[in-house]
Amino acid sequence: MSQVTMVLIGAGLRGMTYARHALATGAGRVVAVAEPDPRRRARAAEEFGVPRERVYTDWREVAAAGTPADACVIATQDRSHTEPAVALADLGYHILLEKPMATSEDEAAAIADAARRNGILLAVCHVLRYTPYTRLLKRLLADGRIGRLVSVQHLEPVGWWHHAHSFVRGNWRRQDTSAPMLLTKSCHDIDWLVHLFGETPRKVGSFGGLTHFRPEGAPPGATDRCLDCPLEPDCPYSAKRLYLGCLGDPEQEFWPLSAVTDDHTEAGVLAALRSGPYGRCVYACDNDVVDHQVVSMEFDSGATCSFTMSAFTPMEQRRTRLLGTHGFIDGDGSTLRLVDFRDGSEETIDTRTSATGSPGPASEDGHGGGDEALIDAFLSAVATGDASPLLSDAAESLATHRVVWAVERARVTGTVVEVDVLDHAPTAGVVRSAADGPGRPAPRSSP
Numbered sequence: 001m002s003q004v005t006m007v008l009i010g011a012g013l014r015g016m017t018y019a020r021h022a023l024a025t026g027a028g029r030v031v032a033v034a035e036p037d038p039r040r041r042a043r044a045a046e047e048f049g050v051p052r053e054r055v056y057t058d059w060r061e062v063a064a065a066g067t068p069a070d071a072c073v074i075a076t077q078d079r080s081h082t083e084p085a086v087a088l089a090d091l092g093y094h095i096l097l098e099k100p101m102a103t104s105e106d107e108a109a110a111i112a113d114a115a116r117r118n119g120i121l122l123a124v125c126h127v128l129r130y131t132p133y134t135r136l137l138k139r140l141l142a143d144g145r146i147g148r149l150v151s152v153q154h155l156e157p158v159g160w161w162h163h164a165h166s167f168v169r170g171n172w173r174r175q176d177t178s179a180p181m182l183l184t185k186s187c188h189d190i191d192w193l194v195h196l197f198g199e200t201p202r203k204v205g206s207f208g209g210l211t212h213f214r215p216e217g218a219p220p221g222a223t224d225r226c227l228d229c230p231l232e233p234d235c236p237y238s239a240k241r242l243y244l245g246c247l248g249d250p251e252q253e254f255w256p257l258s259a260v261t262d263d264h265t266e267a268g269v270l271a272a273l274r275s276g277p278y279g280r281c282v283y284a285c286d287n288d289v290v291d292h293q294v295v296s297m298e299f300d301s302g303a304t305c306s307f308t309m310s311a312f313t314p315m316e317q318r319r320t321r322l323l324g325t326h327g328f329i330d331g332d333g334s335t336l337r338l339v340d341f342r343d344g345s346e347e348t349i350d351t352r353t354s355a356t357g358s359p360g361p362a363s364e365d366g367h368g369g370g371d372e373a374l375i376d377a378f379l380s381a382v383a384t385g386d387a388s389p390l391l392s393d394a395a396e397s398l399a400t401h402r403v404v405w406a407v408e409r410a411r412v413t414g415t416v417v418e419v420d421v422l423d424h425a426p427t428a429g430v431v432r433s434a435a436d437g438p439g440r441p442a443p444r445s446s447p
Contacts, residue, residue: 003026003028004027004028004029005068005069005070006019006022007030007032007062007071007073008030008033008044008072009034009059009074010034010073010075010098011040011044012035012075013255013258014075016044016047018125018375019048021371021372021375025376025379027376027380027383028375030050031068032054032069033055033056034057034059034061034062035057039262041055054067059074059083059087059088060087063087063091069093070093071094071378071379072088072094073095073098074088074095076098077178078172078183078184081100081101085114085122089111089114089115094120094378094382095115095120095122095123096125096374096378097122099188099191100124100179100183100401101397103178103179103183105401105402108402109398112395112397112398115394121381121382121393122393123374123378123393126187126391126400127374128192128368128370129195129370129374129391130369130374130391131368132352132369133333133334133336133351134195136349137322137329137336140329141196141322145327145329145338146323146324146325146326146327147326149197150303150324151304152197152305152321152323153305153321154306154308154319154320154321155308155309155320156189157315157318157319158185159311159316161236163213163291164311167185167289168282168285169277169278170278172184173285178289180289181289182408182411183404184289186404187400189307189318190404193305193307194403195391197299197305199300200421201298201305201403201419202299202300203416203417203419204298204417205295206293206294206295206408207294208290208292208294208309208411209290209293210288211291212291212312213285215283217283218283222235225273225279226238226239226280227239227273227279237282240270240273243257243260243269243273243278244266244269244270246264246269247264247269259278260272290309291311292308292312293308293411294307294308294309317333318332318333319331333368334350334351334368335351336349336351351368377389399421402421403419403421406418406420
């Protein structure tokens with residue numbers, strides 16, 4: 001299989017994760033980097049051995065230079081996906097696009113249209129589809145092990161400290177600079193549930209809001225910054241405890257600490273908390289995204305689904321109960337417990353162990369192995385011109401995003417909303433491969 005050449009657009013946590021795995025497997029090679037932050041840009045260029053003339057501050061420089069590559073990874077901030085995705089699709093690059101596709105329906109549709117008219121692969125990073133856990137669960141449902149699927153109960157436990165880090169103090173705290181919580185965090189879950197049912201819902205409803213992380217939630221005596229607060233030692237959302245506790249652990253220094261500071265010393269962390277956004281009291285931030293939300297969905301088949309997203313949990317794997325006519329399945333992201341109504345038998349399956357008996361990816365690593373499996377599938381599809389390893393195309397990703405926007409309209413308006421996914425034709429099953437023209441963008445097809 002030909003080695004796929006890639007341009008990395010955005011060298012943050014997600015972009016680096018995908019690029020590193022591509023390099024580790026030998027299936028991909030980063031030949032250019034575009035990143036506005038000088039430290040991240042330099043780090044990525046050095047790590048991937050990118051020559052100076054192909055290190056850019058912006059994706060527009062990549063487009064203007066006609067940088068030769070088979071594909072690009074777009075892992076910029078959410079509101080900066082549309083322009084590079086459309087422009088680079090028009091230049092013929094295959095695209096691995098971090099979720100969400102975009103922060104509005106019109107922009108997501110523009111990206112899907114660009115992928116279709118140019119005949120390029122566009123894989124949105126709905127990594128939960130690619131885990132061994134999901135693949136086995138889909139097979140059990142397809143084999144009729146619990147009969148017809150009638151109802152699903154699904155929980156996303158965001159985690160109290162994770163919510164405070166990303167959605168109160170962090171980049172995804174505001175709808176006007178990012179997007180609603182359901183899109184930025186839980187479009188994974190809506191996409192995954194649609195994938196399990198094999199159909200999009202017909203009607204949706206939703207309730208939820210920002211109930212705790214607001215000024216009136218602050219206990220008496222709290223100050224605007226953790227380092228000045230007499231209540232900090234006993235506060236569950238102490239920034240001092242969270243970020244100083246990351247020191248010495250390489251994984252936690254990579255995330256979440258690198259979002260706070262690149263100086264991974266006690267003095268460096270304290271300096272960042274003294275002046276930066278991650279040192280603010282969670283009750284004195286400018287956040288407005290919800291901290292809990294429930295979603296109800298009804299499908300044309302008559303099946304129903306309830307989904308809960310909550311900040312007020314440990315940070316754990318998602319929990320799901322699938323209720324069928326002949327049995328049920330309980331899942332925790334790693335193991336599946338299957339009970340058969342017909343004979344009362346019970347089976348527990350640990351999906352962390354492969355069919356050969358060797359350990360599989362841990363549920364905590366790369367979304368249960370989904371990150372790695374997605375990039376493997378994308379690189380294979382680009383190299384061979386066969387899109388079948390990808391478990392969704394631009395049209396299907398657009399459809400599940402439209403479900404998210406319908407759910408958010410239901411929450412804001414307090415109504416039941418009928419879903420219109422406005423089906424688009426799927427991307428062709430066979431596309432240009434890296435072997436057809438390595439080292440240059442793919443040719444544009446006729447509209």
